[in-house]
Amino acid sequence: MKKILVTGGLGFIGSHTVVELQNEGFEVIIIDNLSNSKIEVLDNITEITGIKPKFHQLDLRVKSDVKSFFDTNKVDGIIHFAAFKAIGESVANPLEYYENNIGSLVFLLQEMRDRNIDNFIFSSSCMAYGTPEKLPITESTPSNKAASPYANTKQIGEEIIEESCNSYKMNAITLRYFNPIGAHETAKIGEFPTGTPQNLIPYITQTAAGIREQLSVFGNDYDTPDGTAIRDYIHVVDLAKAHIVSLKRLLNKENKKNFELFNIGTGKGSTVLEVITTFEKVYKKTLNYKIVNRRPGDITAIYADTEFTNKELGWKTEKTLEEALSSAWKWQLKQK
Numbered sequence: 001m002k003k004i005l006v007t008g009g010l011g012f013i014g015s016h017t018v019v020e021l022q023n024e025g026f027e028v029i030i031i032d033n034l035s036n037s038k039i040e041v042l043d044n045i046t047e048i049t050g051i052k053p054k055f056h057q058l059d060l061r062v063k064s065d066v067k068s069f070f071d072t073n074k075v076d077g078i079i080h081f082a083a084f085k086a087i088g089e090s091v092a093n094p095l096e097y098y099e100n101n102i103g104s105l106v107f108l109l110q111e112m113r114d115r116n117i118d119n120f121i122f123s124s125s126c127m128a129y130g131t132p133e134k135l136p137i138t139e140s141t142p143s144n145k146a147a148s149p150y151a152n153t154k155q156i157g158e159e160i161i162e163e164s165c166n167s168y169k170m171n172a173i174t175l176r177y178f179n180p181i182g183a184h185e186t187a188k189i190g191e192f193p194t195g196t197p198q199n200l201i202p203y204i205t206q207t208a209a210g211i212r213e214q215l216s217v218f219g220n221d222y223d224t225p226d227g228t229a230i231r232d233y234i235h236v237v238d239l240a241k242a243h244i245v246s247l248k249r250l251l252n253k254e255n256k257k258n259f260e261l262f263n264i265g266t267g268k269g270s271t272v273l274e275v276i277t278t279f280e281k282v283y284k285k286t287l288n289y290k291i292v293n294r295r296p297g298d299i300t301a302i303y304a305d306t307e308f309t310n311k312e313l314g315w316k317t318e319k320t321l322e323e324a325l326s327s328a329w330k331w332q333l334k335q336k
Ligand code: UD1
Pocket: 085, 086, 087, 088, 125, 126, 127, 177, 178, 179, 180, 198, 199, 200, 201, 203, 215, 216, 217, 218, 219, 229, 230, 231, 272, 295, 298
């Protein structure tokens, strides 16, 4: 049984990936510092899969702790989620973002180099493309300047990984996610937004649940069919499965280059109003929302070209936007 280290394995995407790994027969070791996750997630994963993953509460910024972890644990691959992810916070405090997102990455790669550990999967974002010049975005679209320190940590992180792959003969895959949403069908794991949600789906479900009074739609004067901005919303379980396919590609040595990049999206863009209308089908009521000004820093549209990922990685999304929104709503109802 292959042993896989999942950093940030109690977080939103991490926990769903741990479930899929265990379903596929991998032995999972989680590292998480609980900075943006809850320890109960470990029990919830265990309830879903019937297997309790090994867990180490550890901060990857502490190099000596990272070293001691690898002194006592042998792994066949690493999926690296542990990172900060709030864009506004990264603008307010860039150095925290560089220390956490880049520092930890470097420590992990150093251990991989020193112990000949191979097979690294990196959790990246479509924001690493910068503002796109042409849509949909293919993997060969050149990256523009990152719009925030957060996005920059993904761009720089990928460069560090690519250079390490070239110099130390490692193999890595970076996955550029579009907008991950939804929750596990059991509603035992999902996303816990801290404080007021910044993202669209948690804001919608909290409004429907009566926690927020009204959703603000940020701008209806964009150059799109209904004037609201377009994103590519992907069900988190589909996204989690992309990690399993990527991991197997590396373990089976099917990768074509030692550093590969894939878009992980549905290929379909939806406007904010389309998301609201689809949610209303699931909710069976109308949602209280108003149109307000654009949110600074938002772009008009971004969605994936999925052809390369579909063909080369042999993965594509299976779930619809409605299924994703329905799972998010089921999860929200369990939080009350
Ligand atoms: C999000 C994530 C980013 C991730 C990226 C991948 C944050 C803050 N952003 O960005 O980390 O890399 O997806 O694409 O975590 N909207 C409203 N009202 C709201 C909230 C959002 O109208 O209350 C609109 C936004 O203006 C945007 C769309 O909904 O047009 C999606 O917003 P959001 O869920 O925040 O995602 P992104 O900004 O695309």
